[in-house]
Amino acid sequence: MDIQTVGVLSPGDMGHAIGARLQQHGLRVITNLSGRSARTVALAQEAGIVAVADDATLVREADILLSILPPARAYAFAERIASVLRQTGAPLLFVDCNAIAPRTAQAIEQVITEAGGAFVDACIIGSPPGGADQGPRLYLSGSRAGDVAGLRAYGLEMRVLGSRSGQASGLKMCYASVTKGFTALLTEALVAGQAMDLQEALLAEFQELPYFASGKRSVIGMPPKAYRWVGEMTEIGRTFSDLGLPPQMPEGAAAVYHFIEGTILGAETPELRQHGQTLAEIMAILADALQ
Numbered sequence: 001m002d003i004q005t006v007g008v009l010s011p012g013d014m015g016h017a018i019g020a021r022l023q024q025h026g027l028r029v030i031t032n033l034s035g036r037s038a039r040t041v042a043l044a045q046e047a048g049i050v051a052v053a054d055d056a057t058l059v060r061e062a063d064i065l066l067s068i069l070p071p072a073r074a075y076a077f078a079e080r081i082a083s084v085l086r087q088t089g090a091p092l093l094f095v096d097c098n099a100i101a102p103r104t105a106q107a108i109e110q111v112i113t114e115a116g117g118a119f120v121d122a123c124i125i126g127s128p129p130g131g132a133d134q135g136p137r138l139y140l141s142g143s144r145a146g147d148v149a150g151l152r153a154y155g156l157e158m159r160v161l162g163s164r165s166g167q168a169s170g171l172k173m174c175y176a177s178v179t180k181g182f183t184a185l186l187t188e189a190l191v192a193g194q195a196m197d198l199q200e201a202l203l204a205e206f207q208e209l210p211y212f213a214s215g216k217r218s219v220i221g222m223p224p225k226a227y228r229w230v231g232e233m234t235e236i237g238r239t240f241s242d243l244g245l246p247p248q249m250p251e252g253a254a255a256v257y258h259f260i261e262g263t264i265l266g267a268e269t270p271e272l273r274q275h276g277q278t279l280a281e282i283m284a285i286l287a288d289a290l291q
Contacts, residue, residue: 100169109165181236233251
């Protein structure tokens with residue numbers, strides 16, 4: 001597949017960094033910023049992503065459209081693009097990169113293909129690309145996964161899992177259940193220790209755990225992202241339930257992130273944080289929020 005223009009929606013934390021990497025390697029990257037926040041507009045401009053007038057222009061001009069959104073918005077966005085596909089008849093390849101359950105990915109595939117588009121299921125594992133960092137791994141599945149894998153020529157690490165939609169999403173669900181699930185569990189335990197005035201003894205014991213250092217870094221970096229992780233953990237619970245597994249652990253993690261989302265920590269953006277710069281500060285704020 002000859003790829004010249006890639007659409008990205010939305011150019012937020014991950015989307016703008018992926019767009020910047022593609023643009024730096026010679027692709028034209030476009031987005032629709034209608035109704036987007038001033039922060040998202042600034043991130044897109046910083047990344048060199050070109051803003052087009054509307055969804056119709058986005059769909060007509062993009063060879064591939066990467067959907068990179070909070071999980072709770074993934075299906076509604078697919079419906080929005082499907083409506084435009086029916087109007088334009090454009091041969092768009094829609095790539096859902098969101099942290100969603102395989103069932104949700106397959107529902108999105110149906111929406112897109114019934115509107116005349118093509119679909120690839122994808123997931124992103126790792127941090128946004130930046131500078132000399134390689135960036136995340138993008139796993140792909142579906143009959144057109146090989147076409148999207150061509151983006152590896154433009155600075156992204158692409159890995160094809162197979163030809164069945166839902167495989168990439170399933171991998172993300174299993175992986176994030178451990179990484180983000182552990183962050184939620186550690187946060188809840190630390191807040192409980194703070195509330196019971198046990199933080200010194202608890203931290204002394206946690207320091208003996210070989211994985212505490214990485215868990216601590218994750219807890220410190222998590223609060224501005226908690227709002228996105230609510231939907232992700234909900235999708236993980238749905239995945240487990242569909243398989244006949246208990247969904248309560250990811251559902252509990254979703255509740256933890258929902259609690260954090262409602263605090264002053266959850267209201268900040270990653271680049272403009274003023275509260276909770278250390279683990280001790282974060283725990284104090286969250287323990288106070290329990291009251």
